Amino acid sequence: MYTKDEVSKMHWDKKRRIIKVWKRAQDVINRWKQLVCNKDSKKIFSIFVGSELGKAFYDVPFEYLPDYRNKLTLKECGIEYEHLLVKFISEGLLPKNYLDIK
Numbered sequence: 001m002y003t004k005d006e007v008s009k010m011h012w013d014k015k016r017r018i019i020k021v022w023k024r025a026q027d028v029i030n031r032w033k034q035l036v037c038n039k040d041s042k043k044i045f046s047i048f049v050g051s052e053l054g055k056a057f058y059d060v061p062f063e064y065l066p067d068y069r070n071k072l073t074l075k076e077c078g079i080e081y082e083h084l085l086v087k088f089i090s091e092g093l094l095p096k097n098y099l100d101i102k
Helices: 002-008 013-049 054-060 079-091
Strands: none
Touching: 013 054, 013 079
């Protein structure tokens, strides 16, 4: 969004804030992708709930792993750009009126 010249002239505190918000957005995306993959895996293991091992896998609750980086693309997870905008608005990363801004 900013040119190299603009970044070099930018106040150090603003640079720090931009990096902080970017990292938070990446964390929100990673958490969401992990949740989507967990729901998809539950669909697969629901076939095997008759067996003890399948039921054990199915009954494991979702746990976010901050050290694990989900490398699937948003498209592979079934997340569209519009969904991401709504998620960022709900997380406070974008203003509430973002979709109304022209």
